[in-house]
Structure formats: C-alpha cells, structure tokens
Amino acid sequence: MTQYLVYDVGGTNLKYALMDHSGNILTKGKVVSPDNLPAFKQALIDIADQFEGEFTAIAMCAPGKIDVHEKTIYYGGALTYLDGFNLEENLGARYQVPVSVENDGKAAALAEQWLGELKGVDTGAMMTLGTGVGGGIIANGTLLHGRDFQAGELSWMLLRAGEGLEKITSYTAYLCSAVQMIERINEALGNDQLDDGLAAFAAINRQESVASDIFKDYCANIAQMILNVQTVINGEKIVIGGGISAQPILLDEINYQFEKLLSSNEMLGGQIIPPEIVAAHFQNDANLYGALYALLLQLDENN
Incomplete structure (x- = not known):
C-alpha cells in the first residue's frame, strides 16, 4: 500500500499523519x-524518522505565501522564521522522495474539492474564518494560485474604505475575524476569558442582545465579503470553514444577511444569483487532507 507523510504546520501545533492514496x-x-x-x-x-521507509512522498501545508513550484514558504504567517524555508532542500533531498507544499487556506479548499463540499463544483470558494480569513478559489475546476501565489488570501479585502486605509479595522482581516468577534462578545459580557468561544456562542444562542448585535454585524460583514467574491467568480457554492462553522446558527445568519443584502438593492438582487452557502465538510483534519491532495495532483501532473 502506497503511503504518504503529511505535515500541517500551524502557529500553535505541528500536526502530522501517515495517509494512504x-x-x-x-x-x-x-x-x-x-x-x-x-x-x-x-x-x-x-517525525519523518519515525516512519522512514513507510512513505513514498511528503506533503506539507503551512501559513504564508507558498511557491508551489519551488517548494518554498515565504513570510510564514505567525511563524516568521519560515520565510525562505525550502521543503525540497530540507526533506526531499534527505529522504529521496517527492515533496509538495501548499498554503494552509488553499489546502482547506483542496480538501473540500477532493472529498467535501466543493467536490464536482466548477467554480466556488472556501473561506476559513479564524484569526483572519484564509481560503481558496476554485475556478474552472482548478485551484487558483495567481501570479504570486496569493489568490484567495481574503484577509486584505477592503470593506470599510471610509474609516481609513491605514487601519486594520477597515479590512476583512479584522471585520471577518472569528477571533475578534468572540473577543468582542466576551468583553461585552464581562467574561475574563476573551477567547472562550463556547461562552460567546452560548450567549448568541440565548439571543442576549449585546452578543446578538455583535454576531449579526459580524455575519453581515461575512455576507459583504461573499458578495465581493461572488461579483468576481460567479460561483456555485461558498464553503465556510474554521472552528465556528460547526455552529449551525452561523450559517443560518450568514445566509439571512446575504439575502438581506441582495434585497436592499433591486438591481443588485436582480443580477446577483446567490451561491449555495454551506459549512465545510472537514474540520480539524482539513489541512492534512488538502495537503495530501495537492501532492497527489502534483504527482499525477508529473507522471
């Protein structure tokens, strides 16, 4: 049985798995x-030494701008020391196996395209709601990388131009950040644990006004981001990922806010056909699946 070693590099944990085809x-x-x-x-x-002789190739996903051809990570998100790290030089040459590396947001999109909600979808998008907004665009059945491998990096989409271009609060990195939304709710509730997502959503589900208002405003920002993407790609489906996507109320409110947005303008509502907006199929292991699929696509292309 052909097996692959897969790494998911995150700011908190380095996950790994041995996976089959x-x-x-x-x-x-x-x-x-x-x-x-x-x-x-x-x-x-x-990690690799534990499985030496058991894998025929190595896959990785990581934060940052990823040159998938040169197998090099740039910037590295929170792990700034990864800037310039080359997977071929560090692991491929050592273990004499093919390697691939992909951005973590794009890996999540690939996981959904392979075995999840984007399977069989010609044009769509994955939006991962976390500290910022990661994701990937599927266009004509193919993951879009762009000239500099930055396509789908939605955190720098401008939503509040009038508030000052120099302010992070004008961009989706803040306005659509699940972390920021949860912190704002807990702060408003007087909860010392600002990162307590369960407490925040308990208040949302109880329809406590202070939590509900922040949550609805947040989902309205997500709806605006979806609209902006939709005007460009005219996609069939938008997949929402990240830990909060497991909360049913999130998808209900995003869909409601998107419909509200379209109904606010007759021309807009008449011309923009709503995409299907759904929760991601994969949660914690999404990046492992996506990193492996990126490797399999590379191996198929090379063969």
Missing part, C-alpha cells in the same frame, strides 16, 4: 510548533 489516516499526532527554525527542522526530521 484514498485519504485514509493510518496514524496521526502533533507536537507544539517550535519557536525557531533549527528546532522546526529537527521536529520535521524526528
């Missing part, structure tokens, strides 16, 4: 993400 996870684990490059490289090697 069909996407079955044979074994998986995680370690705390190192805070420096030498320790990061050693962690990758320690």
Whole structure:
C-alpha cells in the first residue's frame, strides 16, 4: 500500500499523519510548533524518522505565501522564521522522495474539492474564518494560485474604505475575524476569558442582545465579503470553514444577511444569483487532507 507523510504546520501545533492514496489516516499526532527554525527542522526530521521507509512522498501545508513550484514558504504567517524555508532542500533531498507544499487556506479548499463540499463544483470558494480569513478559489475546476501565489488570501479585502486605509479595522482581516468577534462578545459580557468561544456562542444562542448585535454585524460583514467574491467568480457554492462553522446558527445568519443584502438593492438582487452557502465538510483534519491532495495532483501532473 502506497503511503504518504503529511505535515500541517500551524502557529500553535505541528500536526502530522501517515495517509494512504484514498485519504485514509493510518496514524496521526502533533507536537507544539517550535519557536525557531533549527528546532522546526529537527521536529520535521524526528517525525519523518519515525516512519522512514513507510512513505513514498511528503506533503506539507503551512501559513504564508507558498511557491508551489519551488517548494518554498515565504513570510510564514505567525511563524516568521519560515520565510525562505525550502521543503525540497530540507526533506526531499534527505529522504529521496517527492515533496509538495501548499498554503494552509488553499489546502482547506483542496480538501473540500477532493472529498467535501466543493467536490464536482466548477467554480466556488472556501473561506476559513479564524484569526483572519484564509481560503481558496476554485475556478474552472482548478485551484487558483495567481501570479504570486496569493489568490484567495481574503484577509486584505477592503470593506470599510471610509474609516481609513491605514487601519486594520477597515479590512476583512479584522471585520471577518472569528477571533475578534468572540473577543468582542466576551468583553461585552464581562467574561475574563476573551477567547472562550463556547461562552460567546452560548450567549448568541440565548439571543442576549449585546452578543446578538455583535454576531449579526459580524455575519453581515461575512455576507459583504461573499458578495465581493461572488461579483468576481460567479460561483456555485461558498464553503465556510474554521472552528465556528460547526455552529449551525452561523450559517443560518450568514445566509439571512446575504439575502438581506441582495434585497436592499433591486438591481443588485436582480443580477446577483446567490451561491449555495454551506459549512465545510472537514474540520480539524482539513489541512492534512488538502495537503495530501495537492501532492497527489502534483504527482499525477508529473507522471
């Protein structure tokens, strides 16, 4: 049985799995993400050495701008030491196997295209709501990378131009951030645990006015982001990912706010055909599946 070693590099944890060609996870684990490059490289090697001889290729997804051809990570999101890290030089050459590396948001989109909500969809988008907004665009059945591999990086979409271009609060990175929304609700509730998502959504589901108002405003921002993307791609389906996508009230409110947005303008409502807006199929292991699918597509192309 052909097996692959897959890494999902995150700001908090470095996840890994041994997977087969069909996407079955044979074994998986995680370690705390190192805070420096030498320790990061050693962690990758320690993991790979556990499975040496059992894998025929290595896949990785990570934050940052990813040159999928050169197998190089740039910027690296919260892990700034990853800037310039080349997977071929560090793991491919060591273990003499093919390697691939993809942006984590685009990996989530690929997971949905392979085995999830974007399967069989010609044109659509994945929007991952977390600290900012990650994601990927599927156009004509293919993941869109763009000239500099930045297509689908939705955090820098401008929603509040009148509030000042220099302010992060004008962009989706803040306005559509699940983390910021949860913190604002907990702060308004007087909860010292600002990152307590369960407490925030408990208040939302109880329809407490202060939580409900912040939540509805947040979903209206998401609806605006979807509209802006939809005017460009005319997609069939928009998939919402991130931990909060497991909350049914989120999709209900986003759909309501999108319909409200279209009904606010007769010409807009008459011309924009609403896409299907759904929750992602994959949650915690989405990036592992997507990273593997990126590798499989690369291997098929090379063959």
